[in-house]
Amino acid sequence: MLRFIKNFFIIFGNLFRKPRTVVYPKERIIIPEGSRGVVHLKLDPDSLDIICNGCGRCSEICPVDCIEINKVAGENNRIVLEEFIIDLNKCIFCGNCVDFCEIKAIEMSYRYQLAEDRRKNLRLSKSELIKPSGVTGDFW
Template identity: 70%
Template sequence: MLRLLKNFFIILGNLFKKPRTVIYPREKIIIPDSSRGVLRLKLDLDSLEVICNGCGLCNIICPQDCIEVKKRIGDNGREVLDEFCLDLSKCIFCGNCVEFCEMNAIDMSYKYQLAEYSEKNLRLEKFELIKPSGTIRDFW
């Protein structure tokens, strides 16, 4: 009898609690700061240009060879980034490229909603990698 009463009060307490399920498409689960998502190219805040100078170290470091970098000589004789291509179908999100970058020019974003109908869309170009850096947590 005592056990029945005890169970009754446990259930009564649970009635007024918030449910544990996150209603996914409307609410988002908050992801910790250091979590690893898709690469993004950082922008210099003053001139709004890409910091990366196209040295190609990340291409050598990457265990799956998923990054392609090309550089060209700019107007004032300095080396400027020409093309930056990320193949998402090869990437394993290990984060070695961020660790080894000498310029601190790339970063891991929080973007994880990645599902595509065709394989061609998994290849991300330079302007798509810059886009998420404008806002930090809105682009989920």
């Protein structure tokens, strides 16, 4: 008899509890800090230039060769980054490129909502990697 009363109170309490299910498109699931998403090119806070100088260290050590870097000689014989392409078809999100970058020019963002209907749309170029990490376009 005691057990029935106990169970009744458990079920009655469940009526007022918030459900554990996250209603996904309306409220976002909280991603922990330090989670590994798409690579994000950092900007210099003062001059808003890209910090990366195109040394090519990250594309050398990448285990699946997914980073392509083009560099040109700018004024005063300085080497300037022209294009930075990351191919998400190949990327395995291991984070080795961030570890080995000497000037800390790249970081991993929280961008995880990735799905495209064309394979070539997953080749992200420099202009898309500069954008602050957020949601890739709403569809509702």
